[in-house]
Amino acid sequence: MRLTSIAWLWPWLLPAAVVAQSQPTPAPTSLAPLTVEKIMRDPAQWIGTSPSNVSWGEDGKHIYFNWNPEKARRDSLYSATPDGKTIRKVSLREQRALPANNGAYDRKYARKVYEKEGDIYLLELKSNKIRRVTNTAEREFAPAFALQDQLISYTRGGNLFTWDPATGETVQRTDFRKGSKPGNGQSGEKADKFLRDQQLSLFQIIKKKDQDQKDRSRAQKALARLRPKAIYIGGQSADNLQLSPDGRYVTYTLVQEASGDRVAVVPNFVTSSGFTEEIQARTKVGSPQATYQLGLYDIGRDTTFMVGYTGLKGLDEQPAYRKEYQVKSKPQTATDTSKTAAKKPEKAGELRRLAPFGPFWSDNGQRAFLVLRSADNKDRWLVSLDPATQKLTLLDRQRDEAWINGPGIGYEAGNVGWMPDNQRIWFQSEESGYSHLYTVDVANGQKKALTSGKFEIQRAQLSRDKKTWYLTANKTHPGEQHFYSMPANGGPLTQITTLPGASEVTLSPDEKTLAVRYSYSTKPWELYVMPNKAGAKAKQITSSLTSEFKSYAWREPEVISFKARDGADVYARLYRPATPQAQGPAVIFVHGAGYLQNAHKWWSQYFREYMFNNLLVEHGYTVLDIDYRGSSGYGREVRTGIYRYMGGKDLNDHVDGAKLLVEKYGVSPQRIGLYGGSYGGFITLMAMFTQPDVFKAGAALRSVTDWAHYNHDYTDNILNEPYNDSIAYLRSSPIYHAEGLKGALLMCHGMVDTNVHFQDIVRLTQRLIELHKENWELAVYPVENHGFEEPSSWTDEYKRILKLFETNLKPGASGSASGTGQ
Structure with missing residues (x-):
């Protein structure tokens, strides 16, 4: 056992590609071998910085993006002409004059309203004339067009205001006040x-x-002219203020923030003051959460209403997992895994809490709909809203006994809108098992799928004339992303981009040209431009890589698939030495974040790990990088495969991957290790604790060790609340399984990690001490958060990881996890 210093490893993702290739990766042609010191240097200095945050100027004459070809301390804003002939840095004076990327357009796309530095501006697109709407010390935000595009609305100080471009008149539309109404009989x-x-x-x-x-x-x-009604909201706040298109109603969301729950504190030891300082981080899963109500202010009647949901279908339906827990007298204990140990489930008929999103008004202003989500994220409803009666009519309900999510769905309203007929709503749903586009008619409830198949619609937008869909999807392969067009009412998808890998497309204002951020598995992202038509050629207009980085022949990983024990297809990246050693060593890299993709054909966000995997191959290792259960890009069944048991199917996929390495690629079953950060660190711990005969060495970086100590938003979806579903937490948390450790374990953690707190690894360390385990090492990194920043920390961490594998997986290995990783 050795206690040294620790760093973090961050989870990065990408979609998966499947070609069952078994040939070894060609040997690199570069002469200089890789070293940890070389690959963990500042990437901006030795790799180069890819263009990011791509946008078009409103006139379509310039493409803007962040870039750093000068190897400066940070990226700068650049512009390029669509032909790529002129690329230049944008001065600070020019930047201040540019409209913000955010904002809203009127229905004719003739004007744009936006917020910049806390004030509101109106841009006339044809003349490029900018009018300043506000100029105050207090921030104005959420600008929109209102009253059939006649007015500009915005929020200031918790109230809704409108401004008339024709007269310059500003009108306060609401008067929300904290506290109780005076004269209430106290x-x-x-x-x-x-x-x-x-x-x-x-x-x-x-x-x-x-x-x-x-x-x-x-x-x-x-x-005096009419003033808005004073609405007293106690200790709540009013959010999402909207004026209806006819000006009769203001809708708003009342938010009651949770209070009284403890917040975890992260100590910061290395500070400029010389004193230990405390960082207020976050609460833990199961803590009280904010509650939401949808309010409606009827201006004509000078009356407010709260929209009720009591008649909503399924609102009283409790999660299926509750049936596992029987109502018994036996009390719950911290280590009791029996079904009788949990909290008594809610009574039948108890209504769940909801969060409302919207309303979303049709272009003609005659109809509105809401998206409602249950607090447990197991239901999402689309309902039409009649503001005069506050009546809700159900249009679509998506229920998932795990949790609602997926591309275009997310955890809020998701990707939704109105079709051009002002009668149908479009939205995305995983009803088929994959996220696809649907419409539903608000008059008769008729629903139609616009796309279908075993692929995901990852991004979707209607053209400005609302005649064409522009879609990004992984239709050709789970590991590729392409740009498509489709008629508004459905039909065949026309593939626009063709380069293998991934294309991130930004449409020009006239929708005739595409700015494409493109990459391949061995090529970082660059900016391309192409006409918006099938078969067009993409022209590269940036060149970001250094000559040193390009001098090494980076290996193209084989994207393979294999069958898991339950018959599911699992995708992975495979790296092999040019001359694989019989019964040689292997390492499995575990990506982080859980819901993330890395077995794909484009440049990985885990670029440091990609380079480290190349280094491992140079040292004779076969490397496997798996998109395990819970990963993105493969539909609902894969996404929710970890529900109520993290360390179940996701870990089995890695055990099955190890079996594949042995049976198909000649790896020794006694020489398999693994490493990963965040969720990847969690899987590494579970592997070392519960599958000790499969994995001989593991490096767990910034790992979750006990899910009851992680945040609410992520954990509650997958494991429910710890006091309601203790079984899920007990079987999913590594700290309960530490007695199974046999192999060599390296743990690395940043001491100012505000995501997975340093407390996590300290608690596990104490557990290992009390279990009398000796073959482990903890490396701590005093100045690092969850995502490392300092090259010295990256270098130290990965030298230790390499030493761990060289010591324990090579012939004659001593089996000790100690050492400094030199």
């Missing part, structure tokens, strides 16, 4: 009223003056 107010009434009855001069004041107030009120 004891102090009753006493004040008694004294006031007594004065009026005793003194005629007081009575006369009081009447004069009332008369003046009445006259002033008659002369």
